Structures are given as C-alpha cells and as structure tokens.
Amino acid sequence: MSSETFKAIVARKTESGQTIALEQVDNSFLPAADVTVDVAYSTLNYKDGLALKGLGRILRTFPMAPGIDFAGTVRASENPAFAPGDAVVLTGWGVGENWSGGFSERARVKGDWLVKLPAPLTPRLAMAIGTAGFTAMLCVMALERHGITKGGEVLVTGAAGGVGSIAVRLLSRLGYRVVALTGRPQEADFLTALGATEIMDRAVMQEAGKPLQSERWAGVVDTVGGTILANAIAATASEGAVAACGLAGGTDLPTSVFPFILRGVCLMGVNSVDASKARREEAWSRLARELTEADLASLTQEVALEDVPGLADAILAGKVRGRTIVRV
Ligand code: NDP
16 A cells, blocks of 8 residues: 555544544555545535534544545555546445545545446536435435325425535426525525525424414425424325435424324435435436536535635534535
8 A cells, every 4th residue: 555645634532522633644544445536526514514513423433534425536446346547426324424534635435335426427516416415316216206296396495505405406407396495585596596486484484383284295305304394294285295304403303193194194214324326326327417517516616625624613504505515
C-alpha cells in the first residue's frame, strides 16, 4: 500500500465528546476492505449534521471520517466486479456512521456496497442526487409499488430540503400533481420551478388534527414525522399510501388506527441504508433517466471539504436549501 497522505475530516473521541478537524492521514486510517475509491464528491445530509455535532449517536467508531455518501473512481480493487477507473457511488451501509466515510479524499469499502454509476451520471451529478435523492426515489418506488393513482395529489413534506426537493422534481416529472409542504414560504418559486402545483405552509399541519380528515392525498412522501405525518395520514384518501422516511420534525407519531382500518391507508417505511443491491441498481438507473443536469443544478450548491464543519448547524436548523455537494 502506498504511504502517501490524503485529506480527511477526522472525528476523534475525547472525554467530553468528540473533535472534528481537517487532517492529513494515510492509508492506515482506512478500514480493511476490498475496494479503495478516490472520492471526488460527497454531500451534506441531515444525518451528517448530527454526526458532525456529535448528536444522535450517529458516529460509532473513532477515529473516522464522517460523510454518509460519496462518488468517485475505483483506485484499487481486489473485488472481481470492480476495476481501477470504474465510476462508483456509495450510500448507506453504515458508512459515515460505523465505517470511515465520504468526507475524505480516499475511502475503502466492501465492493458489495458500491453501485457502478449508470450513464450519463458523473460522480458530481450522482452526489447532487446523493443519499437524499436516492431516498426520494425509494419513496417514489414504494408509492408506485402500492399503485397510487396519477390523478390524485401527492403531498411532499419538508419539501425545500434535500429529500423533499428531489421528491417534488421526480413526482412532477412522472406526472403526479405535487403539493409541497414547507416552513419556508420564501422558497415557493424554487418549489414551483421543481414542479410543485401548490405550496402549503407547514403551519397548517403542525397542530394535532382529527384522526380522520377530508380525503385529499393519493400519496405522501414524508420526511419530517411527528404531528405533520399524523395529519398527512389522516387526510390520505381511501387506498392511498404514505412513504415515511424522515424525522426532521420529530420521532413520534401521534396517530390512530382509523385511517388504516376505515380507509385502507398504507404506511410504508423507507430505509435507504440497508436497501438491497437490486433495489439500489434500479433506483440509480431510474434517477439517471428521470433527472437532468439542469434539474440538479437548480437545487444544488457546491462547497469545499474545508467548509463542511461550519455547515452542520445550518442543515440541522433546516436552513439549507436543496442539496449541498461537497467537492473533496
Ligand atoms: P434536510 O435538512 O435537507 O431537509 C429536511 C427538511 O425538513 C427541512 O428542509 C425543512 O423543510 C423540514 N423541517 C426541518 N425542521 C422541521 C420541523 N421542525 N418541522 C417540520 N419540518 C421541518 O434533510 P434531508 O432532506 O437530508 O433529510 C430529511 C429527513 O429524512 C431527515 O430526517 C433524514 O434523517 C431523513 N432521511 C432518511 C433516510 C432513510 O433512509 N430513511 C435517508 C435520508 C434522509 P422546509 O423548509 O421545506 O419546511
């Protein structure tokens, strides 16, 4: 193995918590596995914000580089499925949590965790999508598996965030009428440009409502949980489906059985971390088909690796719009 060094944002455990700093490390910093990747881009997700701030017990091993996703090119491989130069993407599998992740110029992971990038995706475009876009696609695929109707409206909560904004774009591209729920009315133009047909103020769904409300949603993509998810379920139309993937607004779910037993509403959980390889490949190939470079440009900002620690507070406060790509 080469002894040359590379840059990484390193989390180290201390008696009072953890430190985060940009460091120069070498290959001995990386866990043992069969594929080494030159990381070109990573991204900043809500979970990365928690990890960088030492919240939510996200980081489980020290020292390590946070960063739950990355894209780049294979540098060295002992796995027959990958060769040097292959463009690959990684999301989930506990990388950036219990395995050194994407805020590092180099990563070493199990080849089984990697997906080869389908054309025309580049590492940069793949990270404009990132874990958030991949999760949005898993939510859309869940609603499709349930067979929700295209005639009805689909609600997307946390719409101006990473998962939400890509869900709005995907659903509108696929022909659904999308209602975007946001706490940032100033992002209305952004959401309309992504294809939302109506912008709804988050405040109208933040108070606990009746267990059964007027039937409105054919489907829901929920990224926030809590009372908003409960109200969304209560207003889902007969035989509609709700894909729940997030907790940006809370981890509780104060609902009742009525929407399920009187309307046949289906609540589907979406977990991107452990999604099967087949589902990952399907999601990435559909993302490559359904999203254009222009779509992604409109919802992306790019930052340098050095900027990442300073952005953790903003993403946790819901102040980051769309996707933040990290140039590694
Ligand atoms: P972002 O921070 O980009 O987006 C979250 C959005 O939620 C914010 O932009 C805001 O949208 C809304 N929001 C924030 N705080 C509140 C609040 N108190 N009440 C209601 N809404 C709020 O995060 P991501 O898009 O990266 O992730 C969204 C959620 O999905 C997170 O909880 C994340 O952990 C989860 N997630 C889960 C995955 C899985 O595999 N299940 C994978 C990826 C993410 P707005 O300003 O429009 O109101």
